[in-house]
Amino acid sequence: MTDTTVTGVRDGVQSVTDETALAVSGLTKSYPVKRNLLGRVVQSVDAVQGVSFEVRRGETLALVGESGAGKSTVGRLALRLIEPTSGSIKVLGDDITTMGASDLRKVRTRATMIFQDPYKSLNPRAQIRYSIAEPMLSQGGYSASDRAERVARLLDRVGLTSEHLNRYPYEMSGGQLQRVAIARALVTDPEIVVCDEPVAALDMSIRSHVVNLLRELQEERNLAYLFISHDMSLVRVIADHIAVMKRGELVECDDAAALFTNPRHEYTRTLLSAIPASHPSRRTFRPAPS
Numbered sequence: 001m002t003d004t005t006v007t008g009v010r011d012g013v014q015s016v017t018d019e020t021a022l023a024v025s026g027l028t029k030s031y032p033v034k035r036n037l038l039g040r041v042v043q044s045v046d047a048v049q050g051v052s053f054e055v056r057r058g059e060t061l062a063l064v065g066e067s068g069a070g071k072s073t074v075g076r077l078a079l080r081l082i083e084p085t086s087g088s089i090k091v092l093g094d095d096i097t098t099m100g101a102s103d104l105r106k107v108r109t110r111a112t113m114i115f116q117d118p119y120k121s122l123n124p125r126a127q128i129r130y131s132i133a134e135p136m137l138s139q140g141g142y143s144a145s146d147r148a149e150r151v152a153r154l155l156d157r158v159g160l161t162s163e164h165l166n167r168y169p170y171e172m173s174g175g176q177l178q179r180v181a182i183a184r185a186l187v188t189d190p191e192i193v194v195c196d197e198p199v200a201a202l203d204m205s206i207r208s209h210v211v212n213l214l215r216e217l218q219e220e221r222n223l224a225y226l227f228i229s230h231d232m233s234l235v236r237v238i239a240d241h242i243a244v245m246k247r248g249e250l251v252e253c254d255d256a257a258a259l260f261t262n263p264r265h266e267y268t269r270t271l272l273s274a275i276p277a278s279h280p281s282r283r284t285f286r287p288a289p290s
């Protein structure tokens with residue numbers, strides 16, 4: 001661990017309440033990278049070490065840090081898409097750390113994920129109508145008419161039309177596909193969404209539209225976002241709280257306004273100094289040219 005005191009949201013873990021959507025405590029992940037002839041791990045990468053934070057209902061915790069800091073690993077651990085080496089994960093009050101597969105499937109309808117690249121996250125051989133409906137089919141319990149109605153409603157809400165239903169991913173733009181990915185993530189009415197760099201792969205011109213859509217949907221549905229990003233200008237617009245990661249550890253965690261005005265860790269100051277001089281306001285996000 002670093003010698004920096006991690007404060008703010010992390011402190012909330014000690015007093016998890018009904019308002020807590022997601023809470024992780026002491027999360028650690030080592031990836032095995034080399035095994036000997038007996039299959040024993042002889043080399044591993046310590047990607048995440050002792051990370052703790054909570055995300056409250058209806059709020060956004062942004063997870064920031066340079067490439068390789070461990071952000072995506074934390075995002076995947078939060079939904080147990082990968083197994084933690086140690087630590088615990090609570091989703092909407094349920095400890096999912098050792099939960100069995102069928103209960104975990106149910107949890108993943110209430111806590112979902114949007115990935116960076118929709119071309120990779122959506123099945124290239126499936127029509128859009130199937131991609132959006134698939135989480136309902138996996139979970140079961142939705143009638144055909146309910147599924148069709150939910151798909152149509154969400155497609156409309158993310159700004160697409162019934163014309164897109166029978167298309168395949170290769171027939172759509174990156175921005176349209178990320179809207180499909182958002183519809184898919186919301187089709188089971190989750191309360192938590194892990195967004196892993198959801199606009200980083202999109203054209204500069206459409207990033208703000210997708211960011212604004214995510215913010216509107218959060219307000220309408222009281223969604224909790226764990227929002228992974230390396231773009232501090234975007235984080236400034238979307239985050240209520242910010243957790244800063246460096247080399248697998250959380251070095252600072254605070255209310256967004258406090259962190260921007262009074263960053264305590266040297267590394268946070270370095271991240272902030274990289275933001276272009278003219279900040280977008282809290283209401284609008286205009287992406288800086290990359």
Ligand SMILES: Nc1ncnc2c1ncn2[C@@H]1O[C@H](COP(=O)(O)OP(=O)(O)OP(=O)(O)O)[C@@H](O)[C@H]1O
Pocket residue numbers: 031032033045046047065066067068069070071072073074230
């Ligand atoms: N499947 C894996 N096997 C081995 N090492 C991995 C694996 N996935 C990630 N890592 C390593 O774990 C560390 C953290 O990676 P991670 O992708 O979580 O970081 P990140 O902050 O999300 O970076 P980026 O912004 O580039 O996606 C890196 O050193 C990475 O190389």
